[in-house]
Amino acid sequence: MKLDAKTPTGPITNKWTKHKFDLKLINPANKRKYEIIVVGTGLAGSSAAATLAELGYNVKSFCFQDSPRRAHSVAAQGGINAAKNYQDDGDSIYRLFYDTIKGGDFRAREAGVYRLAEVSGNIIDQCVAQGVPFAREYGGLLSNRSFGGAQVSRTFYAKGQTGQQLLIGAYSALSRQIWNGKIQMYPRTEMLELVVVDGKARGIVVRNLVTGKIESHSAHAVVLATGGYGNVFFLSTNNMGGNVTATWQAHKKGAVFANPSFTQIHPTCLPVHEGHQSKLTLMSESLRNDGRVWVPKNPDDKRQPNNIPEMERDYFLERKYPSFGNLVPRDVASRNIKQICDEGKGIGTTGLAVYLDFKDAIARQGKREIENKYGNIFHIYEKITNENAYTSPMQIYPAVHYTMGGLWVDYNLMTTVPGLFALGEANFSDHGANRLGASGLMQALADGYFIISHTIADYLVNADKISTDHSAFKQAEQSAKDRISKILSIKGEKTVDEFHRELGLIMWNYCGMSRNEAGLKLAKEEIKKLEAEFWQNLKMVGINEELNQTLEKALRVADFLEMSQLMVTDALHRNESCGSHFRKEYQTEDNEAKRDDENFTYVAAWEYQGKNQTEALHKEELVFEEVELSSRSYK
Secondary structure (H helix, E strand, C coil), X not given: CCCCCCCCCCCCCCHHHHHHHHCCCCCCCCHHXXXXXXXXXXXXXXXXXXXXXXXXXXXXXXXXXXXXXXXXXXXXXXXXXXXXXXXXXXXXXXXXXXXXXXXXXXXXXXXXXHHHHHXXXXXXXXXXXXXXXXXXXXXXXXXXXXXXXXXCCCEECCCCCHHHHHHHHHHHHHHHHHHCCCEEEECCEEEEEEEEECCEEEEEEEEECCCCCEEEEECCEEEECCCCCHHHHCCCCCCCCCCCHHHHXXXXXXXXXXCXXXXXXXEEECCCCCCCCCCCCEXXXXXXXXXXXXXXXXXXXXXXXXXXXXXXXXXXXXXXXXXXXXXXXXXXXXXXXXXXXXXXXXXXXXXXXXXXXCHHHHHHHCHHHHHHHHHHHXXXXXXXXXXXXXXXCEEEEEEEEEECCEECCCCCCECCCCCEEECHXXXXXXXXXXXXXXXXXXXXXXHHHHHHHHHHHHHHCCCCCCCCCCHHHHHHHHHHHHHHHHHHCCECCECHHHHHHHHHHHHHHHHCCCECHHHHHHHHHHHHHHHHHHHHHEECCCCCCCCCHXXXXXXXXXXXXXXXXXXXXHHHHCCCCECCECEXXXXXCCCCECCCHHHHCEEEEEECCCCCCCCEEEEEECCCCCCCCCCCCCC
16 A cells, blocks of 8 residues: 555645645536535534535534534633734744644644645634634734744634534534535434445444444445544543544554554643542643643642742743743643652642642732633632632643544545545644644644535545445444444453453553553553453443443444554554654653654554454655754753
């Protein structure tokens, strides 16, 4: 297999414009002849479905939630990046492009990242037109705040509810097309199989999560916008239903999986506080605009934080990174918080936490201003911890948040299976080895509103649709039924949550914030043992023909058990440190990531070879024409 990124030629500033002109078009009257499946209704899925339907295509939209409004995009808090430069502080499309490439530690495709920056301003205009209530300055312009990895203010926000408000906008556009009859909506429906005929994606097999019915849907093209796989770690900031099943099953049908080990750890989360916890809660990165991260200089200092004098505090991010201070990128902040806690300087009952203090900001701006910017986040913190962050510092610690890996896609967002496209967090593109804060929403909406609408037509021009009576659909349905029957037949002693929790602990310990060769090899063996036990000792209840959440979880954890092994394989093969992938053997003298640009300046794309077979590695070499590879420094 040869990976063809289909990157346009010419100057980077003209690539997308030229490419759009070169793409084939479909006459508006002919668009109604085509049917497209969109799986997922977060920002990427809802925006894509709405946009494609608005153009005239017939769309089938699927989500496992009871409403598109419950997609995990709703949980994003801090903001969305765009190069509008309202502040006149030196921002530009090129600077957003450069910051994003640098933030990803030079492990992303230049052309895609530039296109992302180029269309970013259009996203804000679109959302404002939909009525998204972005914060505004006194004069009426939209307000911006700073985020990690940038020295300009380019993050647009709606208090601490940005994801929710953006999703309401996309959901409104989606609902309009449902009302118009251009979108058929299938809630509480989960994709279990991709159907491939003659090498092309032809449709999907789904399970109705209420009745258990297995059914097929065919289309001219399939779009996956199903999010990331961070829940492989069990404890993460993701919604409890987040999973890898759609992309993993597509992978097993020929879609190569790129950079699976690139997992983002968010530094500003609530610490783990007890063993029965089922998820972790994010405190927005935007808080680091005004909150200062510190620990007591004396590790034995157990006084209340407000009783510790200024001279006895270590503001370690400001000390180590004077240029960026508390707004260093997420991977840098997370590793430094972990390091300070590993040195025994952490605070709280576990020692795995640091302070995020707003005392100075409140004194400077007043409580009301802080409340206006972050009020709902402070409210969440108080509800969970029973502590008032206006009067006492928050306690934070890093947690799994986002996955930069995903299905490999070319410049058209098409996978290695013709007719199968992947958008948003479901694909690998644009973020490299580390995502800058507020860029996830930007990519999801860029893909859905402004990219797929152009690129999918180029494929559809020559696409045909086959009937669900085709034998491939029947075989895929039977495969799904067999998998369900096999799981339901297991009568063991351990619950699916126990298996998931054990898998998450293995991944966190050996493939989390830091990795090493010995730990990764041990993880591979431990996961294989756990997977073998899963298929022998899983405690199953109920039947398929009902609402059976244990079955839902079991199917997803089965895929996590397979996918996690590829994550470890990918982490083991990459003998360098870059972004979120931090191999202890490869670090500078001051504990920063040490890249190996000579040997690893590529996207690692893995091709499925069969159960228990080593996956084949394919490399997309990354060529940098616009930026010079340099040591990534935020000091």
